[in-house]
Amino acid sequence: MKKISVYRPTSIEEAIQILSLHGTDAGVYAGGTDLLIRLKNRLKQAPTFLVDIKKIGNLRYIKETPQGGVQIGALTKLAEIAESDVLAKKYPMLVQAFKMISSPELRNASTLGGDLLQEVWCQYLRGAYSCWRNGGYICYGAIGDNSYYHSAMGGRLCYAVYPGDAAPALITLDATVKIAGPSGIKEMSVEQLVPGDMMVDGRIQSHVVRFNEILTEVVIPPPNAGFRASFEKLRPRGVWDFAMASAALGLQLRDRTIEDARVVFGGIAGKPYRERAVEAFLKEKTLSADLANQALAAALANAAPLKYNATKIDMAKGLLASGLDKLAAS
Amino acid sequence: MRYSRRDFLKATAGSGLIALTTGSDGVVAAFAAPPVPIPTPMTKETATFNINGRNYQAEYEARTTLWEVIAVKLGLTGTNRSCNRASCGACSVLLDGTPFYSCHTLAMEAVGKKIFTVEGLGDEKNLHPMQKIGYLYMAADCGFCTPGWEVTAKGLLDKNLNPSVDEVKSALAGHICRCAAYSAIIRTVIDTGKVLRGEAEL
Ligand code: SF4
Ligand code: FES
Ligand code: FES
Numbered sequence: 001m002k003k004i005s006v007y008r009p010t011s012i013e014e015a016i017q018i019l020s021l022h023g024t025d026a027g028v029y030a031g032g033t034d035l036l037i038r039l040k041n042r043l044k045q046a047p048t049f050l051v052d053i054k055k056i057g058n059l060r061y062i063k064e065t066p067q068g069g070v071q072i073g074a075l076t077k078l079a080e081i082a083e084s085d086v087l088a089k090k091y092p093m094l095v096q097a098f099k100m101i102s103s104p105e106l107r108n109a110s111t112l113g114g115d116l117l118q119e120v121w122c123q124y125l126r127g128a129y130s131c132w133r134n135g136g137y138i139c140y141g142a143i144g145d146n147s148y149y150h151s152a153m154g155g156r157l158c159y160a161v162y163p164g165d166a167a168p169a170l171i172t173l174d175a176t177v178k179i180a181g182p183s184g185i186k187e188m189s190v191e192q193l194v195p196g197d198m199m200v201d202g203r204i205q206s207h208v209v210r211f212n213e214i215l216t217e218v219v220i221p222p223p224n225a226g227f228r229a230s231f232e233k234l235r236p237r238g239v240w241d242f243a244m245a246s247a248a249l250g251l252q253l254r255d256r257t258i259e260d261a262r263v264v265f266g267g268i269a270g271k272p273y274r275e276r277a278v279e280a281f282l283k284e285k286t287l288s289a290d291l292a293n294q295a296l297a298a299a300l301a302n303a304a305p306l307k308y309n310a311t312k313i314d315m316a317k318g319l320l321a322s323g324l325d326k327l328a329a330s
Numbered sequence: 331m332r333y334s335r336r337d338f339l340k341a342t343a344g345s346g347l348i349a350l351t352t353g354s355d356g357v358v359a360a361f362a363a364p365p366v367p368i369p370t371p372m373t374k375e376t377a378t379f380n381i382n383g384r385n386y387q388a389e390y391e392a393r394t395t396l397w398e399v400i401a402v403k404l405g406l407t408g409t410n411r412s413c414n415r416a417s418c419g420a421c422s423v424l425l426d427g428t429p430f431y432s433c434h435t436l437a438m439e440a441v442g443k444k445i446f447t448v449e450g451l452g453d454e455k456n457l458h459p460m461q462k463i464g465y466l467y468m469a470a471d472c473g474f475c476t477p478g479w480e481v482t483a484k485g486l487l488d489k490n491l492n493p494s495v496d497e498v499k500s501a502l503a504g505h506i507c508r509c510a511a512y513s514a515i516i517r518t519v520i521d522t523g524k525v526l527r528g529e530a531e532l
Contacts, residue, residue, distance in 0.1 A: 001393040005371035006438070018368055036434055037415055039393065049371060050392070103504030105429050105482070106416055239503040240417060 002039045002046055008055045012180050012214060015051050020182060020212040022049045024201055028214055030054060030075055031110040033102075034118045041128045044135040045119075045203060059216060062086055068222035074113030074215045078166075082107060091220065093229035097169040097248065100231070103239045113215040116167055116177070116193065117207050120160035121242055122149045132157045133204045147308035148244065153269035154304035158197050161267050162206050163242040167194050168266040169231055171274060172250040175220045181213040190218070196271030206270065226253040228327050232319040233266075243267030245312050247319035251327055256287045263320065265300075268312045275299055278320070287328050292321040377441040381406060382450030390437040397421050397432040399440075400447060408448040408477050419505030422478040423447050427489075429482040429504075448477035451484060460484070460522040462532055469518040471509035479505040483519045491527050495520065 006029065009015040019026050027047030029035060038046040053059065059075040062084050070090060072081065081087060082098040101107060101115065119125070120133070122141050130136030141150045141159045150159045170190045177193050179186045193215075194207045201211045209215055229250040235241035246266035252259045261282040265273040281298040285291060296317050303313045376389040379399060388403045397411045400423070409432060412420040416434035423432045424446035425439070452458035457465075460480055470476040479502050486493055486501040493501070498519045507515065524530040 001395075003373075004392045005373045006392045007369070007371045014366065014368075017366070021368060032436060032439075033416060033434060036395075036436070040415065103416075103419070104501060105419065105422060105431050105504040106434075108428050109430055109435065 001036070002042045002048070004039060004048060004050050006050045006052050008052045010055050010057075012053075012056055012216065015053055015056065015214060016180065016182055016212055018049070018051050019214075024203060024211050025049055026051055026211070028053055028113075031077070031114045033106050033110045034114060037126060038119060041126060043125070043128050044130070045133060053214060065219070065222075070220045072112055072218045072220070074111060074217060076112045077108060078102070078110045078112065078115060079104070079107040081112060090223050091173055091229070093231050093248070093250070094169050094173065094220075097165050097231040097233070100233050101165050106240075112166060112218060115164050116170075116190070116218075117209060117215060118164055120149070120158070120206060121163045122158075122160035125160065133160070142306060145308065146306040147311075149242070150306055150309055151269050152303055152305040152309045152312040153273055153300075154302075155270055156197050158204050158270065159306065161269060162194060162196050162271050163267065164194075164272075165231075165233065165243060165246060165266055168246060168248040168264040168272040170218060170220070171264045171272055172229055172248040172262040173220050173223075174262075175218055177215055178217040178219070179209055179213050180216050181210065185216075186213075191272070191274060194271055196269065224252060226259075227251070228253060228330065229262075230323040230326050232323045234315050234319060245315035245319055247316060247323050249320070249323040249327065251282070251287065253287065258282045258285050258287060263299075265316045265320075268300075268316050275320075277301060289325070289328055291328060292324040295324060296321055372438075375438075377438070379404070379437075379440060379445060380443070381445045381447060383444075388437075392436070392438070394437045395433055396423065396430075396435045396437050396440050396445075399437045400432060400445070406447055406449055409481075410474050410477055412474060417506075418475070418478075419482070419502075420475050420478040422482050422505070424481055424485045427485055429485050431504075446481060446484070448481055451480055458484075459525045459532055460487075460518060463521050463525070464515070464518045467514040467518050467521075469511050469514040471507075471511050475505060475507045475509075479507070479515055483522070486519070487523055487526060491523050493519070493523060 007018050026049040029050035029052045059073040061073045063071050078098055078101055088095045124131050124140035125133050129140050131140050139159050151161050167190055175190050176187055196206050231248050233243045233246040235243055243266050245268050248264045250262035261279045263275045263278045277298045278295050299317050299320055300313055372392055374391050379386045386404050388399050390399050400406050400409055410420045411433050412418045414433045416431045421431055421433040422429050425443045452461050498516050525532055
């Protein structure tokens, strides 16, 4: 593993100072499940100075807001979210999605913030190839084996897909995040947090958190009556693997009429792919058994698969259909 | 695999757009004078590890993993490391009763926690019921994955002495057995629960 030094600040301010001091040589260390792989494979983009934020006391909690929503600290373990009774009652889809992330042992180690901000899992990057994300000037994914980890919806420089499951599920719930930085706390939606393939501080990353900022909290608004959601995920094995494709759906219903819809695909594009065409199509439709077939016609019209990953589009459409069918049957 | 010119253009982004740039104010924006002095970072330290109820001293680097401390520095070689990238489960240990992959946990994370490894389960002279039953059912073929799933199964049985087959399957989902002794492993855990509950004799 790459040689590292670890800071253990006890307050956010101190952590931000240390991050500012070292610039992009430093990185936040929490669960470490993504970071340790990058350190073990000695990626150029892996940090030399780790800032361990687990000594900062107040970042691991799940609490209800007075309005009925939920605040989740960024250091909350994925297992704690998957097993939370509060969340299971308010947002069953979220809990269902978190139960499908990785393996039980890794859910005990990984944090919510880490899942949202994880690096892509392109095999070329993780294998320390010198690609765009790792200080080089080429994307091996676009010309090499792009059957699993690469975008079927086009790309700019890096063609890797955004791998996480938390973000599509949270976007469906209209969640927002808080980010602490040198000049105070910023708030943005989860959708704005992970726009995919961004150049930030001279590096390509999937999220917009800068080198001296720390994601501190996710806030989910109160669930409305008549809101139904589902999360579908397709992967080679039932554990560990990232989504070949996933679909998070949220429908705001008045009786059987859809008032508002959220359709977010994961694992097919450089960001959680919100399909607004299907959302617009579903509005004011009646939830029925044959709705799925009609919705599919509107889905993913601007797909741009690479050489080996056209199946991702079929998978995503299939997941959308089965999600809609489930919601129609419930 | 054959590459077309179009693929190549995609790869070098010759035809692509330039990604948006935020944070153009430079990469390193150091504070002129830090309000509080920044401590020196840890690269190497010595600490006490509590493994199976015994205390051990070990010196480790910031990058040393828990498995390296347990098996290499302290010589408790029962815990196997196979993939070294959190993808197989052979190296699992319990930290305060919760299973973690020791190959993918930095040593410093385990300081101050109770570490439980397969040595804590039983030894040649004094086998744990799970090990005896596993032996009878041939739940270990090559034995490489065995210390990992036994420890995780112990963590499960400590919380739930009467798990269903599905509960055992989902608790042990993070373990690969290359010899595919899965059905014997699941039977072993279920029957160990029976013995520990006193419903069956060994
Ligand atoms: S897809 Fe991204 S991470 Fe993979 S080789 Fe291309 S630039 Fe690198
Ligand atoms: S050796 Fe740790 S999970 Fe495989
Ligand atoms: S017994 Fe050989 S790997 Fe499980």
